[in-house]
Every structure is written in structure tokens, then in C-alpha cells.
Amino acid sequence: MIVTVTPNPAWDVTYHLERMIRHGANRPASVEGRAGGKGVNVARVLRSLGVAVTAVAPLGGATGERIRADLAAADIALTAVPVAGETRCTTTIVETDSGGATSLNELGPARTAREWALVVAATAELLPEASVLVLSGSLPPGVSVSGYAELVTLARAARVPVLLDASGPALSAGVAAGPDVVKPNADELLAVTGEADPLRAVARLAGTARAGTAVVASFGPEGMLAGTDEGWWRATPPTSVRGNATGAGDAAVAALARGLAEGGPWPDRLRDAVALSAAAVAAPMAGDVDGELYRSWLPRVRVDVVEPPR
Template sequence: MITTVTLNAAIDKTYTVSSFEMNRVLRIGEMIAVAGGKGVNVARVVHTLGEPVTAAGFAAGFNGQFIRQSLDEEGIGHDFIEVPGESRLCLTVLDTQNGTQTELLEPGPRIPPPSLEELKSRIASLAAASTHVCFSGSLPAGCPADLYAELIRLTRLAGAEAVLDASGDALAAGLEARPLLIKPNEHEIERLLGRAASSDEDLAGCIRELMGRGIRHVIVSLGGRGALAGSGGRLRRVQLPPVAAVNPVGSGDAMVAGMITAIRRGFSDADMVRFGAACGSANALHAQAGVVTMEEVERLHREIRVTDY
């Protein structure tokens, strides 16, 4: 089993409008509302790829009930801890005329200390039944910056591998526990190492440094330009075919889902990142985050190029 952990789960609501203009009354052309948060998106793609998965983390209030019900309807297993307050609502507004996307993200609930202790016990139990545990997204209020690091250590003690897709202080602290895989973008890796990375050569140096700290897979996403990927001391460039993107939100989560699935299935390092990139590109073809089809993934997997850097 793969476990995904979303500490700040959400309802992801996407509005499609013909033109998003300020200071106006806008009528929504199309609306989609689903369970969301980065780890939930990962779980949705893992489920589509055919691997057993459980989505875990915190959920609160009526929005938390919606999250659980939505996952039930999709056939995705879940094990959320109920906390006081209300899970957040995350809005994405897609402007079809101007080709823009605007995101409005609520902060979510504050996590009380007893719930943090319950989380540690729950993660240890889930990790014991999993091959991989994926920690994704921001830390809600009440969580210490080193929480991911502690959870990664608990995961390893239980016999599973940990993947971390976070940013800022949570990512920096989490690196100390040496997760199997991280996926920062260009800006996150600059903040992480405290220096500019204005060229691919700079980024390659950053990747080598992070691999030197004991992280086997370091994938730096470059948006439409693909990615630079380091695995086991070796660097590769990932080149994507052109796609008619509808909504890129969630593509990074889909990429993580694909890479975890590939590792679980014993793919080579090169094919692991190719499969992950195929899932990320497939996600961009849909308005809803965390949605791919096997047909799209298989087609893109054949078209993506991975070469030594």
C-alpha cells in the first residue's frame, strides 16, 4: 500500500469563467468541487494507476465531511483524524479568454497538541502497512516546522520509505530526516540552499549537493521545460512534448504519484522520472487537479525524452 498524508486537506473548487475581471459580478460557466490538497491529489492519481492507497491527515467540520464523502464516492480509502474547526476551501478561477488561473487558498484549521500526538501514532501504524508514505503540502497552524522530519523518521522505523513534497521551513527541516525523494521547484531550491540558481548548471549543482546529503531522488520541476532529475548521484534532463494544457494545478502532485508508483513497481531511475513526468503532463489536460487517464499517461510516457545531463 501507498499512504499519502495531507495535513491541510481541502475542498478544491474550480470556477471556469469567460473573462476574470476585477470589480464586477461574474457568472460561473462551470464549477467542479472535489476533495483536495496535495496529498489527496497524489492519492487520486495513485488510485487511477491501480495501486492500493490510503489518504490520511487531518479533516475538520462540514468541509471535512465533504472530503471523506468525496473520497468514498471515488473509491479511495482514507483515514483522516478529525480536528476542531473547518477544513479549508481552495478556489481556482480559470479565465478561458486570457488563459490565466487565479488561486485563492484559505488557511485551514489550527491543529491542537493532542491531535499531533494522535497523528504520530496513526502514521506509524499506516507506515507499517505501506511500502511508501508521501507527505505533501503546507503545515497548518499549530504544527511545528520539524513535524515532517519527525514523521519521516517514524515512517522509516516502521519499515516504509518516505517521500516529501513541501516547501519553505517544512521542507528544510524535513531534509534532515533524509526522505527518499523530494520535488522542489526552481524557487524552492534557491530558498532551500540560500543561493541563486539562475541556470540549469546552477540547478544541477544544487541537485548534486542535496543528493550528497543522502537524498536518493531530487527532482526539480521546470514547468513546461520539463525537469532536471538526480538519482543515486546521476543527473538527467526530462523533456516534455507540447500539450494543450487546460489547468496545470496538481501536475506536480500527479508527477509525485507517478514516481512513487514507478519506484514501487521497480522501474529504472530513468523510467521512473519519465513515468512521473507523463502523469504530470496528463494532469494538465484536465480542469480538475489530480485527474489522469491511463491512455494519456501511456501515450505521454512514450513521447517524453529522458537524457543524461
């Protein structure tokens, strides 16, 4: 069973319209809402792939109850941690004309030290049954930047592999604790390393981690770059996909988590991550994937060996 932890879950609302008019009236062609947050999206993708998964999330207020009901309807196992603050909402505006997406992400309510301790305790209870622990998304206000590092240390003590998908100081602190895989995107990688060259940026981030941590960086339509103890590879998609890129990174994390659990070769893991990420862009909502596109892309993703920087 893969366990995902979403410290800052959300009720995601997605609007689809031809193009957004700034400072004017917009009439979406469709509006959809569902339980979200990065770790929840990862759990949803894994569930669609038939992988056993449990999501851990602090939930509060009416929005929290809505998320509980939505995940139950989707048959996604949930360990909910009751908290006082109302769970946040996020909004994504997808423009079908350009294929671009604009997100409005609330910070979320502040968490007390006791509430965070409950999240840590709920995660610890699941570790004996976990094949992989996925830590994904932003840390809410009130939680120390070392929050993910605390969970990484907990999992390492339980001998459970960890995949970390975070940003900023939480990413830096989490990487230093030694997760098995860390997956920044291009902007997150630049922010924590200050290095514009992808190869050097991956090497610099890997240099701040314990031995054995693999850095897998995603670059949108340009694919993924992985620096590991077993080798370095670049995975390139056959073409680009228009649509809602909001959940693309979460789909890639789901593929990498499955690969970490199964222990397959790195080139296969990267091929799977790129194909599944593209399939998420082609789907209308974050957490969904286009199965037909995924299956057609999987054999077409190119994976090349690259030399690490000297």
C-alpha cells in the same frame, strides 16, 4: 500500499470561465467541488492508476464530513483524524482563454500539539503495510516546521521509503531528515537554495540531505530535472499543454511514488512523471488525469543524461 499524508486538506472548488475580469462581475461556465489538498490529489491519481493507496488527513467540521463522503464515493481509502477546527477551502479559477489558473488557498485552522500527535500516530499504524510514504502539501498553523521531519524519521525507522513534497522551512527541515525522494518545483527550489541555476540548485538541496536522497525538481512545461546517486537526468516533454496546472505537481508525485514502490530505472520514472503531469494539466480538476494524453505522451517524453555541476 502507498500511504499519503495531507496535513492540511481542503475542499477544492474550481471555477472555469473564459477570462477573469478583475474588479468586475464574473460568471463561470462551470463550478465543481471535491476533496483536495496535495496528498489527497496524489491518492486520487494513484487510485485512478489502479494502485492501492490510503490517504491520511485531519478533518474537522462540516467541510471535513464533506471530504469524507467525497473520498468514500471515489473509493479512496481514508484514515481520518478528527480535529476541532473546520477544514479549509481552496478556490481555483481556470481561464480557458489563456489557459492560466489562479488559486486562493486558505491557511487552514491551527492544530494543537495533541492533534498533530494523532496524525503522527495514525501514520505510524499504517507503516507496517506501506510500500511508500508520501508527505505532501503545506503544514497547517500550529505545527512545527519539523513536522515532516518527524514523519520522515518515523518512516526511516520502519524501513519505508519516503517521498517529500513541501516548501519553505518545512522542506528544508524535511530534507535534512533524509527522505528517499524530494520533489520541489522551480519556485520552491529557488526559495530554499537561493540558486537560480537549476543544476546548481538541485545539487545544493541534495547537499543538505543525507546520502541517498534524490532531488527531482519540476519546471512546468520545461519538464523535470533529477539528481540521484545513480545519475542525473533531464526529462523534456514533446510540447506544452494548456489547461488547469493546479494538480500537475501532484500527478508527478503520484508517478514518482509508484516508481519508488516498484523500483524501476530513473529514466522510466521521470518519463512517467512528466507524461502524467501533462495529463493532469489537460484534465479539468486537480486529481484527475487525461488517460488518452498520458498514454500518447509516455513514449514521446525525452530523457537525457546530464552532468552534475562541479
